[in-house]
Amino acid sequence: MDEELDQLRERLEALTERVAALESAAPPVEAATSSPSTREERFWALTGLETRLADHPETSDGEVMLVGSLTLPTGAPVSWQQSAGTAGLLEVDWSERAAAFAALGHPVRIELLRHILSGVHATADLAAMETLGTTGQLHHHLRQLVAAGWVRQSGRGSYQIPAARIVPLLACMIGVER
Structure with a gap:
């Protein structure tokens, strides 16, 4: 003792x-x-x-801005600024924006976005990552991200995140930190 x-x-x-x-x-x-x-x-x-x-x-009434300038792991530069006045923002129906947030609400989709931003664009390369599930699950998640506008198909079996979505996506990641 x-x-x-x-x-x-x-x-x-x-x-x-x-x-x-x-x-x-x-x-x-x-x-x-x-x-x-x-x-x-x-x-x-x-x-x-x-x-x-x-x-x-x-x-x-005020204004809200998203602004960012970065270099992706692929070496591609991204700069973006978006702003909106806040007049009436709290009074409008937000439910139509729910699908965009819902698309981010799955861990596999968040990982998909991270991998795509890091330069993995081909479906075959994404499918090789066990953490992203089966090929069927992968396609399901990609369809959800495309439908919400977070990802677009840049060619047959290839995906990318539009430049106009990169800074807002990263701002969301920062916004959820505690």
């Missing part, structure tokens, strides 16, 4: 030392009430949007 207690104490001491080392190496966390210049630096896109809204009072 004493030996177990000694081992636990040693482990606790080692963990305490590791935590202290990590804390001393980590950059300090800034408070949410940081200075305006720090806020402008950290939220440069938001600051730009707020300036734009101030310059265009006709959009007084």
